[in-house]
Amino acid sequence: MxxxxxxxxxxxxxxxxxxxxxxxxxxxxxxxxxxxxxxxxxxxxxxxxxxxxxxxxxxxxxxxxxxxxxxxxxxxxxxxxxxxxxxxxxxxxxxxxxxxxxxxxxxxxxxxxxxxxxxxxxxxxxxxxxxxxxxGFVNLNVDKAWFSSKGLALPTSLEDLAKPAYAKLLVVQNPATSSPGQAFVFATIAGLGEEAAFQWWGQMRGNGVKVVKGWTEAYYTEFTRNGGTRPIVVSYASSPAAEVFYAKEKLSVSPTANLFLKGGVFRQxxxxxxxxxxxxxxxxxxxxxxxxxxxxxxxxxxxxxxxxxxxxxxxxxVDVMKAHASEPASFDNPSATDMSSKAKTWLQRWTKVVLK
Missing domain, CATH: 3.40.190.10 (Periplasmic binding protein-like II)
Incomplete structure (x- = not known):
């Protein structure tokens, strides 16, 4: 993987x-x-x-x-x-x-x-x-079987994830220690607006978002596909293709799917x-x-x-990417100037809102 x-x-x-x-x-x-x-x-x-x-x-x-x-x-x-x-x-x-x-x-x-x-x-x-x-694109991945077994609809917006029905379902990476974690925070800011983004992060803290150090821990330890308890994880648009590529049995459909939500997609x-x-x-x-x-x-x-x-x-x-790695129609990246001049302030504010 x-x-x-x-x-x-x-x-x-x-x-x-x-x-x-x-x-x-x-x-x-x-x-x-x-x-x-x-x-x-x-x-x-x-x-x-x-x-x-x-x-x-x-x-x-x-x-x-x-x-x-x-x-x-x-x-x-x-x-x-x-x-x-x-x-x-x-x-x-x-x-x-x-x-x-x-x-x-x-x-x-x-x-x-x-x-x-x-x-x-x-x-x-x-x-x-x-x-x-x-x-590539940093975005949310979901465990399709988990949602099907629970009869829970997939979220259609970041705002959905702050609702009680989706409590304790999302795992993200700390943006201070993880590049995909940082990219996802940047996407929320560009897509929702700075103030609305940090308000959303505050709501997600209250709704039980889990923060881990890096991608490997998030995907291989916390994600339900790998024995964890979180069926939504910050990963990549190519992750469903990788699931198929590395599967022990031959798969025609990936067990995971991309969620391309407004404010939840960053192009790297x-x-x-x-x-x-x-x-x-x-x-x-x-x-x-x-x-x-x-x-x-x-x-x-x-x-x-x-x-x-x-x-x-x-x-x-390659065939597996053509079949299972879709590209989003749009993404939310801050300007290069903002990423350069504001990244430190954003990460400090994120840490205060989500972790402290």
Whole structure:
């Protein structure tokens, strides 16, 4: 099942781990790639890229995307990477303000993208040289069998969730420790309005919303599909497809469904960029890696490894995503300016309203 955010511990994946020979290792150009903990592409695909590009990948996983950007900023004087993948549209303003990335203008930055790193971007979706790689939607998922067994109608609005009939049914992630948790809070603010959103969160506290640290705990411990007591969870639009993909038995219908409610859908776009001050000798290799992430093989593979939609315009969807991962007709994202300037205040207010 999809796992968007793993341990904060740094994990290094070397060429040797991908089965390369010592001779290839000696000849290849070292390329340091900083990613969040959920970066995941097939080992054989990465090994083929290394062979074709004459590159020795050193992938450093730095936990959550927010932790990754923190690491990038803290090591600005002596960069630990040459290229970074996983800066999303919530973190882009911070990365740009810190001056930790260099613009990339190669072919991938000039082709049309199915997603933009920020509102107002042109058809390439590129903002200051950060190239979109994939996109997805944070939204509510429901356990269909649970609702059917209880004879309870699915909620049709966020306001429904604050009613007594839906008490103690929802589990969310703490936005201070979880990227999907933060994205969901941002969506409520953009969709309902700031004051109405925090009023709703106050009502949800009274209605027994459960808050956990991260996505894994919410989905694998608290969600009724996995033995928990909460039939509604903040997850992803691709989660129903992942349920089918990883099922032990063959399924034609997913056991979970998406709820695309007003104020309950956030579009996340992830990109790749050159790291400012990275090793000059690795700059060509870094450019090759950016192009690789927008190549057809990588754009296809990420759909069932990272469970995101491909950013390359016209990319084919794998069958399980076509059948079970629907895209919402609309979503609610705050402006990039508001996400950059108000995020800290929003999270502090959320903590006071929901937890204290």
């Amino acid at each position: 999809q796992r968007r955010f793993f341990s904060a511990a740094l994990v290094s994946i070397s060429l040797a781990a991908l089965g390369a020979t010592p001779a290839v290792w000696a000849q290849a150009v070292p390329l340091r790639v900083l990613t969040h903990g959920s970066f995941d592409l097939p080992k054989e695909l990465l090994a083929q890229f290394e062979k074709d590009a004459g590159v020795k990948l050193q992938i450093v996983k730095a936990g959550d995307a927010g932790e990754m950007v923190n690491k990038l900023i803290l090591t600005k004087a002596k960069p630990i990477a040459d290229v970074v993948y996983g800066i999303d549209n919530t973190l882009l303003p911070r990365a740009l303000a810190a001056g930790v990335i260099d613009p990339y203008t190669g072919p991938a930055a000039q082709r049309a993208s199915a997603a933009a790193m920020a509102e107002g971007a042109d058809k390439t979706g590129v903002v200051s040289g950060v190239v979109p790689v994939d996109y 776009v992830e990109g790749v960029a050159l790291v400012k001050g990275g090793n000059p000798a690795a700059r060509d290799a870094a450019a090759k890696f950016i192009e690789f992430l927008r190549s057809a093989p990588a754009q296809q593979a990420l759909q069932t490894t990272m469970w995101m939609f491909p950013a390359e315009a016209g990319s084919a969807r």
